Amino acid sequence: MTSPDLTKTQASPASDRAGRGDPAGSGLALSLSGVGKRFGAVQALSDISMEVAAGEVVALVGDNGAGKSTLVKIIAGVYQPDAGEIRLDGKPVSIAGPRGAQNLGIATVFQDLALCDNLDVVANLFLGRERRQLGVLDEVSMEQEAWRLLRRLSAKIPSVRIPIAALSGGQRQTVAIARSLVGDPGIVILDEPTAALGVAQTAEVLALVRRLRETGLGVILVSHNMSDVLAVADRIEVLRLGRNAASFRAADVSVEQLVAAITGASERDRAERGEAPIGGTQQTKTVDAPAGETS
Amino acid sequence: MSTAATGTPAGPSAPSKASPPDSSGGGGQAAFSRLATVGFWADWAALVGLIVLVAVFTALDPSFLSSGNVTGMLSASAALVILAVAQTFVVATAGIDLSIASVTTLGIVVLGQLYAGGQPLAVCFVGAVLAGLLAGLVNGFLVAKAKITDFVVTLGMLSAASGLALVLSDGQPVTVTEGFFFDISLDGPVEMVSWIVVAAIVVAVIAHVVLFHTRFGTHVLATGGSPEAATATGISTARVKVAVYAIAGLLAGLAAIIIVARLGSTPPAANTTYLLNSVAAVVLGGVSLFGGKASILGPVFGALLLTVLLNGLTTLGVSQYYQPLSVGVVVVAAAFLMRFQK
Numbered sequence: 001m002t003s004p005d006l007t008k009t010q011a012s013p014a015s016d017r018a019g020r021g022d023p024a025g026s027g028l029a030l031s032l033s034g035v036g037k038r039f040g041a042v043q044a045l046s047d048i049s050m051e052v053a054a055g056e057v058v059a060l061v062g063d064n065g066a067g068k069s070t071l072v073k074i075i076a077g078v079y080q081p082d083a084g085e086i087r088l089d090g091k092p093v094s095i096a097g098p099r100g101a102q103n104l105g106i107a108t109v110f111q112d113l114a115l116c117d118n119l120d121v122v123a124n125l126f127l128g129r130e131r132r133q134l135g136v137l138d139e140v141s142m143e144q145e146a147w148r149l150l151r152r153l154s155a156k157i158p159s160v161r162i163p164i165a166a167l168s169g170g171q172r173q174t175v176a177i178a179r180s181l182v183g184d185p186g187i188v189i190l191d192e193p194t195a196a197l198g199v200a201q202t203a204e205v206l207a208l209v210r211r212l213r214e215t216g217l218g219v220i221l222v223s224h225n226m227s228d229v230l231a232v233a234d235r236i237e238v239l240r241l242g243r244n245a246a247s248f249r250a251a252d253v254s255v256e257q258l259v260a261a262i263t264g265a266s267e268r269d270r271a272e273r274g275e276a277p278i279g280g281t282q283q284t285k286t287v288d289a290p291a292g293e294t295s
Numbered sequence: 296m297s298t299a300a301t302g303t304p305a306g307p308s309a310p311s312k313a314s315p316p317d318s319s320g321g322g323g324q325a326a327f328s329r330l331a332t333v334g335f336w337a338d339w340a341a342l343v344g345l346i347v348l349v350a351v352f353t354a355l356d357p358s359f360l361s362s363g364n365v366t367g368m369l370s371a372s373a374a375l376v377i378l379a380v381a382q383t384f385v386v387a388t389a390g391i392d393l394s395i396a397s398v399t400t401l402g403i404v405v406l407g408q409l410y411a412g413g414q415p416l417a418v419c420f421v422g423a424v425l426a427g428l429l430a431g432l433v434n435g436f437l438v439a440k441a442k443i444t445d446f447v448v449t450l451g452m453l454s455a456a457s458g459l460a461l462v463l464s465d466g467q468p469v470t471v472t473e474g475f476f477f478d479i480s481l482d483g484p485v486e487m488v489s490w491i492v493v494a495a496i497v498v499a500v501i502a503h504v505v506l507f508h509t510r511f512g513t514h515v516l517a518t519g520g521s522p523e524a525a526t527a528t529g530i531s532t533a534r535v536k537v538a539v540y541a542i543a544g545l546l547a548g549l550a551a552i553i554i555v556a557r558l559g560s561t562p563p564a565a566n567t568t569y570l571l572n573s574v575a576a577v578v579l580g581g582v583s584l585f586g587g588k589a590s591i592l593g594p595v596f597g598a599l600l601l602t603v604l605l606n607g608l609t610t611l612g613v614s615q616y617y618q619p620l621s622v623g624v625v626v627v628a629a630a631f632l633m634r635f636q637k
Contacts, residue, residue, distance in 0.1 A: 116524045118517075118519070
């Protein structure tokens with residue numbers, strides 16, 4: 001169940017996946033199997049399997065209500081799964097709370113960014129885990145680390161001492177992503193990082209995602225935007241009605257195929273014709289889920 | 296100093312600071328520096344106003360800057376400086392403490408009753424500060440845990456604390472004739488600076504360090520600026536709110552000691568001008584009432600400005616009745632200037 005044969009061309013060299021002490025960042029292999037989550041009468045997730053290798057970008061797509069957010073929150077420690085197993089580097093783990101996820105090396109950048117507009121870049125990067133010396137903020141060390149993180153992302157931030165309010169949407173997203181790197185995580189989850197961004201800023205953020213992969217991190221990218229997903233992802237996991245609907249290699253799939261998998265159109269079409277479901281890889285699963293099953 | 300006024304928690308120790316040349320490039324440059332200029336006047340309204348007032352009053356009456364009058368003004372401003380600092384912490388979290396003057400009165404009365412009961416001065420001081428701290432904690436828990444609007448909670452505390460002060464004192468002031476009080480309110484380390492002024496300066500310096508150079512201060516500004524983001528990063532905004540109201544109460548108790556030292560008596564009546572003037576000083580000092588943007592130096596200058604204004608009008612023989620009117624005009628004018636703040 002561990003690292004699948006690594007992806008295509010841009011896959012990072014194996015050296016990037018060395019020990020976690022590597023200052024350039026090092027990935028963790030995350031694997032989920034049989035994960036389920038129920039909220040009262042609603043079965044939000046059933047039997048979800050997913051793998052993310054170090055140096056790999058896995059996109060998580062699906063329609064509204066498909067279970068993307070629930071799955072992300074389980075990995076981020078916000079929710080506890082009712083069933084299934086989560087393994088990090090092959091070892092089973094239980095993720096107890098967001099803080100626990102951080103300690104395990106799983107960082108999450110949520111959609112709403114959670115940045116304080118009134119504070120400067122440094123204060124935001126270290127919010128909640130400020131560095132101190134003799135009880136007073138260690139501004140020098142925090143500022144140096146801020147520059148190190150931003151350089152690692154090749155980010156274009158004019159100054160780390162300007163308030164977040166003065167930054168563009170793309171720069172804010174950069175800061176949010178940089179903040180997720182403060183604890184040197186192995187897995188980074190990006191929840192809709194390009195929502196509400198313009199074309200140029202979206203490109204900037206996608207470049208950032210590629211850079212995260214280059215530094216050896218495992219990246220889970222949740223997105224609604226198929227062209228973004230195809231642009232940066234190595235693999236694409238499609239969720240539908242709380243189940244794995246399909247799994248593709250980004251190189252082998254078209255927007256039409258993705259949309260079909262997300263909406264379930266392909267299965268109906270093919271079922272009518274008596275064919276096997278589409279889907280690029282060995283992980284493909286069929287779902288016969290009737291709509292009633294989730295409600 | 297500029298960092299204090301802009302509320303950016305960057306200190307002199309920080310290797311670099313945001314300045315127009317490195318924080319904007321190309322076309323944005325002109326617009327940025329123009330905004331910085333307007334913002335400058337808004338940020339420094341209190342200091343500019345203070346200098347203008349001093350100049351005007353000195354021109355009208357050269358004795359305004361006499362050693363005796365300056366000594367008096369500084370001593371008179373000490374309590375207000377402390378209360379303005381206290382109010383700043385609460386306002387920085389987007390709250391407001393309307394009970395600050397009543398809690399001060401409560402502290403005054405507790406001090407007076409302990410003194411009348413023959414307690415040593417140290418016990419009286421601790422009693423005043425504890426009474427303030429307790430009232431502040433009650434405010435904080437009601438706002439943060441019981442989720443009652445700050446305005447309502449502190450309005451209730453305004454009434455409760457002043458009522459309690461009347462109950463405890465039976466409406467009677469206690470005369471405190473204590474050499475120590477004369478010493479701290481009249482003598483000082485330097486000419487024109489009494490020990491109570493030193494106390495106010497120490498409070499302001501500590502408050503500045505706490506607000507801009509500690510983890511707690513950053514969390515205060517985060518709570519005021521973006522409570523959702525603060526919560527998402529694991530900051531307990533409820534705890535921060537309890538803390539700022541407790542700080543406000545504690546400082547109100549300290550202000551009580553200073554007021555008793557100056558008056559030599561413990562008047563049990565609620566002193567509402569301290570409430571209005573503390574809020575006024577905060578607004579004059581460029582602190583955003585919406586939270587998240589604070590300064591300590593600004594409100595300190597705001598408190599000095601208000602003291603100078605009242606003293607100057609008195610020196611010029613303007614009727615007492617015009618003084619609240621003048622404060623109102625100055626505060627609204629300052630609030631108008633704040634609209635140009637970035």
